[in-house]
Amino acid sequence: MRIFDPHIHMTSRTTDDYEAMYAAGVRAVTEPAFWLGQPRGSAASFYDYFDSLVGWERFRAERFGIRHHCTIALNPKEANDPRCADVLDVLPRYLAKDGVVAVGEVGFDSMTDAEEKAFVRQLELAGEHDLPVLVHTPHRDKVEGTRRSLELVAASGLAPERVLIDHLNEVTVDLVADSGCWLGFSIYPDTKMDEHRMVRILADYGLDRMIVNSAADWGRSDPLKTAKTGKAMREAGFSEDDVDRVLWRNPVAFYGQSGRLLLDPIDDAAVDQTATFAGNSVLRGQRPA
Amino acid sequence: MTDLLDNEGCARLNELIDEVTSTPARIAVLFPAVARSVGRGPTDPADPDGLVTSRVEDQARVALLRAAAQGLGRADLAREVAALYRHGDADEKRAVLRALDHLDLGDDALDLLGDALRGNDIRLIAAALGPYAVRRLDVHSWRHGVLKCLFTGVPLTAVSGIAERGDAELARMVDGFAAERRTAGRDVPADATWLLELLSTYEED
Structure with a gap:
């Protein structure tokens, strides 16, 4: 099973996770820019974060045989914080970089005017930079948030196939299935979706435009949920080719629209644990045995 | 190009x-x-x-x-x-x-040189010690940049203006670096030996 986890916050995960993900078949990931569990106090804090997404984290993933991409955006929650407003003006500098495969996560958190303004501006930026868009749907008032997100996407003039609406469930899947956008599902240990509910949705709606991710981050989450969904699909009678389509070919097709995927395989010689990024290695001063 | x-x-x-x-x-x-x-x-x-x-x-x-x-x-x-x-x-x-x-x-742009020379990225250390640094960087920082090249393995052929800007003080610093390496039983990098030879004339001035 080869897996592209299209939404995982590796900055918050350990090297053990990278090893377990590789063992489970994960060979590529996309890490969306999002919030860190506590508010940032300034725009500059975002820049350091973006720098790590295009630099250190990509380097770290490669040490474990995994290709790392990212999406860049001002997230909905912090779009409400006036201390972070300058980020919007600096985003173009990051959207231009190699390995940045979409604008995201954008969308709604509490459905405020500030969130909508940032969302609309970032849909424009996606058009200007010829990038797809990753849309986060809110935890609260999810149906209304999803509906309004689809309205803004339609009004933006972006083609629906350039947009992935994420964190869907049985309640919101119909809205998006009819829109032409890609459908993203985050599989969690105990909230949102689990792998068995996911399999039922795949059985009901088919595999077209379907994307499954772990959305693993700093909270209680599981970076192997993509692999576990693949296993549940097989147990429910889906073929290996079906699993490959959902867990590899679909995310590659979506993010491949950026023209910036870095999917050449990493050969073992390149997985050099002694290599350094900006003079620093993952070994904390140790040398491999 | x-x-x-x-x-x-x-x-x-x-x-x-x-x-x-x-x-x-x-x-x-x-x-x-x-x-x-x-x-x-x-x-x-x-x-x-x-x-x-x-x-x-x-x-x-x-x-x-x-x-x-x-x-x-x-x-x-x-x-x-x-x-x-x-x-x-x-x-x-x-x-x-x-x-x-x-x-x-x-x-x-001197702040940029300062940033590059503070870090450990040899690509940036090497690029920071070009002709702009020869003309603009204070001599104390420039000498420490050269010494950092010896520590981090940046070849001195990457550094501009060594012959013009090298001086007895740089020779003293490199000599100390070489002595410390010998005391520790470690090799002295060929670049350090080369630089000491180049700068020996300055010491005699």
């Missing part, structure tokens, strides 16, 4: 140069994307990280920045150069450092 690019890369670079010449602010998004749009790779296969020689994308980025500089006043140019460096990845930062000597910035 155009002989290093294929026809398509060459044509693309010329388009980008025209674009920033007419709209200098476009450098903010064209500069990061240069390797993807024009080309990338070492100009000397023996120097893959471009420590001594500029890589293809370095040369293209320097050309773009020089073109943008034509249309920017000194203060705007200094701001843009600082922003390209601040938001750049290591490849972009290296190209900014390589461009400094071609830009009319006076001392305004």
Whole structure:
């Protein structure tokens, strides 16, 4: 099973996770820019974060045989914080970089005017930079948030196939299935979706435009949920080719629209644990045995 | 540099140069994307990280920045150069450092040298010690930059102006470094021996 986890916050995960993900078949990931569990106090804090997404984290993933991409955006929650407003003006500098495969996560958190303004501006930026868009749907008032997100996407003039609406469930899947956008599902240990509910949705709606991710981050989450969904699909009678389509070919097709995927395989010689990024290695001063 | 690019890369670079010449602010998004749009790779296969020689994308980025500089006043140019460096990845930062000597910035870019020389990224340390540093960097910082090259393995052929700027104080520092290595039973890098020989004439002055 080869897996592209299209939404995982590796900055918050350990090297053990990278090893377990590789063992489970994960060979590529996309890490969306999002919030860190506590508010940032300034725009500059975002820049350091973006720098790590295009630099250190990509380097770290490669040490474990995994290709790392990212999406860049001002997230909905912090779009409400006036201390972070300058980020919007600096985003173009990051959207231009190699390995940045979409604008995201954008969308709604509490459905405020500030969130909508940032969302609309970032849909424009996606058009200007010829990038797809990753849309986060809110935890609260999810149906209304999803509906309004689809309205803004339609009004933006972006083609629906350039947009992935994420964190869907049985309640919101119909809205998006009819829109032409890609459908993203985050599989969690105990909230949102689990792998068995996911399999039922795949059985009901088919595999077209379907994307499954772990959305693993700093909270209680599981970076192997993509692999576990693949296993549940097989147990429910889906073929290996079906699993490959959902867990590899679909995310590659979506993010491949950026023209910036870095999917050449990493050969073992390149997985050099002694290599350094900006003079620093993952070994904390140790040398491999 | 155009002989290093294929026809398509060459044509693309010329388009980008025209674009920033007419709209200098476009450098903010064209500069990061240069390797993807024009080309990338070492100009000397023996120097893959471009420590001594500029890589293809370095040369293209320097050309773009020089073109943008034509249309920017000194203060705007200094701001843009600082922003390209601040938001750049290591490849972009290296190209900014390589461009400094071609830009009319006076001392305004010295902070960038300070940043590069504080870090451990040998690509940036090497690029920071070019002709701009020879002309502008205070001699104390410049000497410490040279010493950092010996510590981190940056070949001294990457450093501009050693013969002109080297002095007895640098010789004293390198001699101390070599003595410490010998005391620890470690090899003295060939570059340190070479530099001490070069600077021995200064000691006799």
